[in-house]
Amino acid sequence: GAGVSQTPSNKVTEKGKYVELRCDPISGHTALYWYRQSLGQGPEFLIYFQGTGAADDSGLPNDRFFAVRPEGSVSTLKIQRTERGDSAVYLCASSGGLAGTNEQFFGPGTRLTVL
Amino acid sequence: AQSVTQLGSHVSVSEGALVLLRCNYSSSVPPYLFWYVQYPNQGLQLLLKYTSAATLVKGINGFEAEFKKSETSFHLTKPSAHMSDAAEYFCAVSKAAGNKLTFGGGTRVLVKP
Numbered sequence: 001g002a003g004v005s006q007t008p009s010n011k012v013t014e015k016g017k018y019v020e021l022r023c024d025p026i027s028g029h030t031a032l033y034w035y036r037q038s039l040g041q042g043p044e045f046l047i048y049f050q051g052t053g054a055a056d057d058s059g060l061p062n063d064r065f066f067a068v069r070p071e072g073s074v075s076t077l078k079i080q081r082t083e084r085g086d087s088a089v090y091l092c093a094s095s096g097g098l099a100g101t102n103e104q105f106f107g108p109g110t111r112l113t114v115l
Numbered sequence: 116a117q118s119v120t121q122l123g124s125h126v127s128v129s130e131g132a133l134v135l136l137r138c139n140y141s142s143s144v145p146p147y148l149f150w151y152v153q154y155p156n157q158g159l160q161l162l163l164k165y166t167s168a169a170t171l172v173k174g175i176n177g178f179e180a181e182f183k184k185s186e187t188s189f190h191l192t193k194p195s196a197h198m199s200d201a202a203e204y205f206c207a208v209s210k211a212a213g214n215k216l217t218f219g220g221g222t223r224v225l226v227k228p
Contacts, residue, residue, distance in 0.1 A: 031213055042205050042218030102213035106158035
């Protein structure tokens with residue numbers, strides 16, 4: 001596609017439920033990033049993939065959060081036993097190549113609301 | 116650890132006036148610095164980036180920023196504000212190309228007619 005896409009655009013769930021958020025990066029981009037943006041704050045890094053492997057998962061807040069990218073393209077962020085504090089906009093970005101400035105291109109985000 | 120501080124969560128400017136958004140960073144290594152803009156219900160869009168080349172960086176939509184190592188600053192300016200500049204602006208830093216971004220808290224710009 002022309003840009004990074006994320007589905008769903010909005011997700012409402014109940015406390016304790018499991019959710020999956022999907023990211024389709026720009027075709028050919030090898031790097032993929034997940035960020036979380038809480039209301040009134042800047043985005044916070046969660047995890048970064050280079051190809052299929054997680055190169056840096058230092059931003060995942062706890063073991064309820066997990067992300068995969070099995071074929072080096074689409075990625076899924078998985079949240080188990082959701083809590084109200086997980087409510088935020090989850091942003092995905094992708095970038096291409098292994099050298100250069102590697103600009104990150106962002107998707108529109110998935111707004112997650114945990115009731 | 117890296118960090119970014121944006122002074123002022125809200126800025127109000129008159130149309131045609133100077134826009135100045137402040138960003139200070141801390142980094143243990145020479146940083147890569149970025150300014151992103153976020154329009155309502157849209158993704159982040161890169162305005163400009165500093166990657167150790169020229170210290171004065173020109174971006175899209177008439178914005179520019181100057182890297183000042185001695186002040187650890189990367190302030191964003193635009194000489195004449197336009198109504199379409201109303202948005203939220205984020206400063207970000209990374210340690211290397213392709214590395215994760217650390218964002219500031221953002222500055223929301225309101226442009227008055």
